[in-house]
Every structure is written in C-alpha cells, then in structure tokens.
Amino acid sequence: MQFNSTQEETPSLGHPGSGIGERNFTGLLLANEIREGLHTRVFGKQDVVYFKQTDSTNLRAKELAEGFAPEGTLVVAEKQTSGRGRKGRSWFSPAGDGIYASLILRPAMPANQAPSITLMTAVAVAETLLSLTQLPARIKWPNDILVNGKKIAGILTEISTKMDSIAYVVVGVGMNVNTPPEGFPQELKGKATSILIESGEPFREVDIIRAFLKCYETHYEMLRKSGFKPIIKRWKELTEIIGQRVIVDVIGKQYCGKVIDVDDAGVLIVEDSHGRSHRFYSGDLNLVRNLT
Numbered sequence: 001m002q003f004n005s006t007q008e009e010t011p012s013l014g015h016p017g018s019g020i021g022e023r024n025f026t027g028l029l030l031a032n033e034i035r036e037g038l039h040t041r042v043f044g045k046q047d048v049v050y051f052k053q054t055d056s057t058n059l060r061a062k063e064l065a066e067g068f069a070p071e072g073t074l075v076v077a078e079k080q081t082s083g084r085g086r087k088g089r090s091w092f093s094p095a096g097d098g099i100y101a102s103l104i105l106r107p108a109m110p111a112n113q114a115p116s117i118t119l120m121t122a123v124a125v126a127e128t129l130l131s132l133t134q135l136p137a138r139i140k141w142p143n144d145i146l147v148n149g150k151k152i153a154g155i156l157t158e159i160s161t162k163m164d165s166i167a168y169v170v171v172g173v174g175m176n177v178n179t180p181p182e183g184f185p186q187e188l189k190g191k192a193t194s195i196l197i198e199s200g201e202p203f204r205e206v207d208i209i210r211a212f213l214k215c216y217e218t219h220y221e222m223l224r225k226s227g228f229k230p231i232i233k234r235w236k237e238l239t240e241i242i243g244q245r246v247i248v249d250v251i252g253k254q255y256c257g258k259v260i261d262v263d264d265a266g267v268l269i270v271e272d273s274h275g276r277s278h279r280f281y282s283g284d285l286n287l288v289r290n291l292t
C-alpha cells in the first residue's frame with residue numbers, strides 16, 4: 001500500500017497483534033481501541049487504517065480497495081480536510097467532534113443491486129444511534145439520518161464495477177457526535193445536529209464505531225443470506241417519508257408530490273397532483289413542511 005502523505009497524514013496501519021500504529025497518536029479511534037470489546041467477525045477485526053488527519057477517508061479507502069485491500073478494511077480519521085458528501089457537496093469534519101469512517105466491501109452482487117448497500121447502511125446507522133443513544137433516529141430517502149428533523153449522519157457510497165458485477169464498494173459514514181451548537185458553520189445551523197446537542201451528553205466515538213461495526217456486520221450478513229426484503233422492511237419502519245408531501249430535486253429539476261412508497265429495489269415512488277406516478281433512483285428529497 002502506498003500513500004503520498006504528509007506527517008499529519010501518515011496512516012497508522014493496525015493489524016491484530018502487531019501493535020503497529022498504536023504508538024504515535026492519542027486519538028480515540030486507534031485500531032487497538034476499536035478492537036477492544038468488538039464483537040464482529042470481520043469488520044474492524046482485520047485491517048484498520050487510522051489517520052489523525054486526511055483529506056477524505058473515502059478517497060483513502062478507494063486507494064486501498066484498488067490495491068486489493070480485503071473486505072472489512074476500515075479507514076478512520078480524527079479530522080478530514082476535504083470531507084466529501086453526496087452530489088459533490090462537502091462534509092463538515094472538524095477534529096475530535098465526529099466520526100469519519102469508510103469501510104471496504106466486496107459483495108458478490110450484480111452492480112444493479114448496489115443501492116441495497118446504501119439503504120442497508122442507513123438502517124445500520126439509524127439502529128446504532130437508536131440502541132446506543134436512544135435518540136429517535138429516522139431515515140430520509142435515500143440515506144440521510146435525521147434526529148428531530150435535523151441531519152445527524154450522512155452516508156456516501158462509492159462503487160467500482162467490473163463488467164456487470166461489483167468490484168468493491170466504499171461506504172463512508174460521517175456522524176456528528178460531540179459538536180456543540182456553536183460548533184456548526186452558519187450554513188449548517190438549523191439543518192445539522194449532533195448526538196451531544198440532542199441527548200445533552202457527550203459520547204465516546206470509539207463506542208459508537210464499535211456498535212456501528214457490529215450492527216453493520218449483522219445487516220450485511222442478513223443481506224447476503226436473506227436478500228434485500230428484511231432490510232427494506234426495516235428501512236421503511238425507520239423512515240417517516242411515506243405519505244409525506246415532498247419536493248424531489250434531480251439534477252436541478254424539481255418534482256412535487258406525495259410519497260407513495262419505496263419499492264423493494266429502494267426506488268422512491270412519488271405521485272404528483274395529477275395522479276401520475278414518478279420513480280426516482282436518486283435525488284435530493286425535501287419534506288414540504290421543512291420548506292420555508
């Protein structure tokens with residue numbers, strides 16, 4: 001594995017028992033700390049790549065995946081200097097206040113089933129927040145995680161295909177953990193929130209990562225063994241968008257209507273005021289009650 005890295009960006013590569021990479025930093029997401037009490041079979045048990053600071057854990061994970069890093073490789077950073085969001089947006093990634101993590105998956109799956117991974121990830125993030133913090137985490141299609149209407153976590157899934165199959169998937173998860181109200185930049189005020197803000201308590205990032213890895217592995221195994229049906233069922237229980245009036249933004253074009261369903265392939269179905277039904281494979285969704 002090769003990295004063009006500055007001192008700050010030097011990765012610490014942790015392999016079980018190696019002790020490598022645990023010496024230099026005092027951050028909370030070091031490989032050994034994540035592994036302690038981690039009850040997974042694969043995720044976080046093998047390769048964990050830690051950065052005190054990097055541009056984007058998804059970019060680092062993609063480099064590793066191109067270099068044949070195995071399924072379950074986890075890349076974490078204390079801070080991202082160019083955290084990436086969906087649709088070319090940026091992801092606010094200050095040091096110490098959030099989780100910035102990317103997982104490498106190599107599912108034996110046709111490329112057209114890749115959206116199932118994104119929806120499954122949203123279920124795992126929401127379940128993790130529910131079980132660990134008891135916060136009422138809800139999913140907004142396709143994969144925003146909201147608490148009390150504000151975004152607390154986001155997911156960026158990047159897929160590489162070979163012929164019609166998936167070569168690898170990088171699943172990037174950003175979670176606002178200990179960001180105080182005054183910690184968000186102006187443009188995110190009123191739209192973003194954190195676990196600290198919603199629960200009134202600080203949480204250890206390492207505990208959240210461990211719980212997430214366990215929950216993620218359980219859902220990933222369920223997807224492989226039982227298919228997408230149980231995942232989409234749970235996804236629907238965790239969303240509040242069905243029956244809501246929404247505006248869907250697709251490459252700058254806006255569609256208004258009521259959400260009828262999210263089908264078994266994760267496609268959003270919206271009925272407009274003329275009773276016509278529209279199917280959306282991707283896009284940005286705004287609940288009409290949230291519009292000013």
Ligand code: BTN
Pocket residue numbers: 055056057058059080082083084085086087089091099100101102144153154155156172173174175
């Ligand atoms: C979104 O809601 O727009 C997706 C945000 C995803 C952010 C995470 S943080 C870890 C990983 N690395 C990135 O650069 N982005 C994802």
